[in-house]
Amino acid sequence: MPDTHDTSSSDSAYNYAYLDEQTKRMIRRAILKAVAVPGYQVPFGGREMPLPYGWGTGGIQVTAAIIGRDDTLKVIDQGADDTTNAVSIRRFFAKVADVATTTRTEEATVIQTRHRVPETPLKEGQILVFQVPIPEPLRMLEPRETETRTLHALTEYGGMQVSLYESIARHGRISKAYNYPVLVNGRYMMSPSPIPKFDNPKLDNNAALQLYGAGREKRIYAVPPYTPVKSLDFDDHPFEIETWSECCALCGSKESFLDEMIVDDDGKRLFVCSDTDYCQERQQADKP
């Protein structure tokens, strides 16, 4: 993390990377605590950001606290670099942090993401920053913070197993499609944020540092590199990910998460990679 005690940003009315240094220090402390206790939600004094809550203010604050001039930032939303919100956040950091940006997963030192984990495997030294709407995995089972805090303290996660069991009893399988709960380092249950369960296996034992920021709910949590992350399941109903019978119409990938597009009035469908960088790299590799 380079020194960021520098106020000469391109928009001099604000500090480098928007947040004042005191706030950055407070957020870094929360991040360090989160790394020390993997999967534990650390409360932090989240600030109002110039983007609305729900647009990724938690991720933006985490990124603002860790970014420096030597970093290369990639921002994706739904796996794509060119979705409007990703464009907007990338522009924000290019403006307030004077930072190099990229769309290539390999080149990035910090990747801020909403709803996806890149298909290209991450390397040591890279940081993946997730935007989190509801950090509490037990929230839909128990709306009270005072209760869920106790449940985590006691590792009392039976309620979630029961809810998954109910899904099997009703539908014959676990019908949870995204934000699929995981157990981190055998201790804390964690919300992986609303990534599709397709991405859950990528969280496990990943070489990169994963930081999760929830701005509205004012929580930060983390998965350090090479930490076991297990998706909840049952012996007779093992965890499984989405599959498609189609392949990507652009690069032909059969391994990536596919977006479905409706291309005409008759509802004709086309499937393409959700990860635009992965898809383009493959298309270019195919060219002679």
Add this chain to the structure above:
Amino acid sequence: MYVAVKGGETAIANSLDLVADKRRGARDLAELTLDQIDQQLGLAVDRVMTEGSCYDRSLAALAIKQARGDLIEAIFLLRAYRTTLPRFGDSEPLDTTRMVAERRISSTFKDVPGGQVLGPTYDYTHRLLDFSLAAAGERPEAPTAPVDAAQALPRVGDILEREGMLEPPPAANGEASQDITRTPLVMPADRPVRLQNLARGDEGFLLALGYSTQRGYGNNHPFVGEIRYGQVPVAFVPEELGFEIELAEIDVTECDMVNQFAGAHNIPPQFTRGYGLAFGHAERKAMAMALVDRALRAEELSENITSPAQDEEFVLSHSDSVEASGFVQHLKLPHYVDFQSELVVVRTLRHEVEERNRQAVLDQAAE
């Protein structure tokens, strides 16, 4: 068709230009000035300052202009500015008995020391559209009685307090209370934290909750002990000086709500209080805040918690318009990855049901 998700950058830039253009409106009309907003839309400025937690009339007016009159958006703009400001410290507590009141009423006593002062209020206007306002034309200034700024205005509550009929306000414990704009809200919260949250809370949300208590969802039989609106001095003790200096005078509205209370095992029957305070002239907000503050004291006063307004986690987690507006509206952002995951699951489930039904038909035919 793949172009549909491309070109975000240009689209955003064009959208920004368009919204700025809409804000200006027809160019043959004069542009609003910040002073006009401050003076002629003063109550909007008051609300933006209150919920924006920043007492600055010109900044609030700017936010209202920039937001084209959308007050919740203006509150957000002011908050996002405020959060970048350095903090010097805490001011001394406001002493509202030193208020130069423009308005002061009590509904619990016919007359009170200092008198009932109606001041500027919509309470007794007839809500008939005043078509004379549609035409230009100057209005004569309203006559006002001279104000005795030196006269302290005792609180109506103090009189009841002396008799032991009304609980005294909580004693200052000398500790600075936690600043909810700097530290995360952790439940259970103490009363200073709750009051900060309610002061910033959305007026509509608090109004509805306060109203719900009156309709029986956590009723606490309220009376307006006193509402006062006027100017109070703000004092600050700089560390390097060690004595108090007056920074400014600000307009505030204060509501001291008096509520029935049957007593508990260790407290004799007495009246209890709910408290509301807002920047500028904002009686609806101050009253709603006082009702909800009192309702949230249910646990402290050994009352049964049965209703939303008494439920601390429910109220404090959902009162903030900036948070609520953001999270509700984020549904406009793309969610197609999650939706695709759901599509895959629902298609699989439907396929299994269809398969089962077809098998059942075959089995029936075979019998």
